[in-house]
Amino acid sequence: MTFSENWSVLEPDLKTVFDHETDPLKALADARIAGIALRGVYNPDHCSGLMQRFVERGMMRAPEDFLPEENLPTRIDIGSSLVNRARGGLAISDDPAENKDAFLEHSASTHELFSHLFDGFDNPVDTLYNCLSALAVNKDVKVAREPDGCLYGPAIFRIHYEGHEYVPHINHVAIDDKLFNYEVSRFTHQFAGLICIQNSAHDGNSPHAVIHRCVWSPEVQSHLSNGTYYEYAAQSRIEQQQITVQPGDFYLFNSGCIHQVAAVEGNIPRTVLATFIGYSEEDDEIFVWA
Ligand SMILES: O=C(O)CCC(=O)C(=O)O
Numbered sequence: 001m002t003f004s005e006n007w008s009v010l011e012p013d014l015k016t017v018f019d020h021e022t023d024p025l026k027a028l029a030d031a032r033i034a035g036i037a038l039r040g041v042y043n044p045d046h047c048s049g050l051m052q053r054f055v056e057r058g059m060m061r062a063p064e065d066f067l068p069e070e071n072l073p074t075r076i077d078i079g080s081s082l083v084n085r086a087r088g089g090l091a092i093s094d095d096p097a098e099n100k101d102a103f104l105e106h107s108a109s110t111h112e113l114f115s116h117l118f119d120g121f122d123n124p125v126d127t128l129y130n131c132l133s134a135l136a137v138n139k140d141v142k143v144a145r146e147p148d149g150c151l152y153g154p155a156i157f158r159i160h161y162e163g164h165e166y167v168p169h170i171n172h173v174a175i176d177d178k179l180f181n182y183e184v185s186r187f188t189h190q191f192a193g194l195i196c197i198q199n200s201a202h203d204g205n206s207p208h209a210v211i212h213r214c215v216w217s218p219e220v221q222s223h224l225s226n227g228t229y230y231e232y233a234a235q236s237r238i239e240q241q242q243i244t245v246q247p248g249d250f251y252l253f254n255s256g257c258i259h260q261v262a263a264v265e266g267n268i269p270r271t272v273l274a275t276f277i278g279y280s281e282e283d284d285e286i287f288v289w290a
């Protein structure tokens with residue numbers, strides 16, 4: 001079976017990816033493959049070093065300080081989230097223009113933070129961008145920006161405590177979030193590109209994204225909204241592929257395909273360095289943000 005026929009393949013290194021597929025991001029855009037994993041791109045010792053640093057600097061609760069029954073947020077972000085600041089819980093106003101200014105201002109502070117946060121370690125954001133550049137054929141991978149040059153936050157650490165779950169959903173700035181006042185809405189496809197920083201269990205069975213071979217459509221949306229998606233997926237025999245990764249692995253999937261992540265179990269927070277990626281076949285730029 002070739003790479004392009006085998007939807008479930010998550011190739012382990014760059015050479016095998018390119019042995020099978022001349023343009024892996026195009027294969028992802030067409031949902032011919034579930035995702036791509038590049039193993040061991042970031043030093044796992046630096047992953048645990050970063051986790052320790054986040055706790056020491058008070059940027060996250062120490063795992064032993066987290067009790068699920070205390071009603072504390074089960075997710076902590078380090079970095080700027082476009083959707084949260086444009087229309088989610090961190091929006092400051094009903095005025096989209098004000099939210100945009102605030103998001104871009106926050107993004108500038110993330111660039112400043114990330115300019116020293118990794119001192120003494122390899123820079124994981126650079127590693128993530130290097131992975132994307134290696135996979136991008138004839139396209140430039142750039143931090144997302146507005147026409148005036150203002151940069152979006154380059155990536156975000158998401159720290160997930162016990163109970164945190166992502167139910168089946170898509171991420172797409174135009175289709176789902178309808179953020180047409182942002183430059184990133186110009187892209188046809190949106191991907192999610194992540195580096196696993198910490199698994200919630202050390203036995204390798206930590207939940208990560210399950211990708212469904214199901215692109216968004218109004219019909220699919222009605223099932224998501226009505227709570228009937230699982231039945232629909234079973235009836236339609238929608239293929240699913242679980243992504244299994246270890247700290248230091250990079251993984252990439254088409255976030256326009258339905259995906260989900262099971263609830264974290266246990267007191268080790270599942271932590272990823274996450275980005276979204278805008279891709280259009282005819283566009284020679286690939287924009288990356290969080
Ligand atoms: O944390 C993950 O593995 C994926 C989370 C997710 O749904 C996303 O990044 O869009």
Ligand SMILES: [Fe+2]
Binds near residue numbers: 166169170171255259
């Ligand atoms: Fe997602």
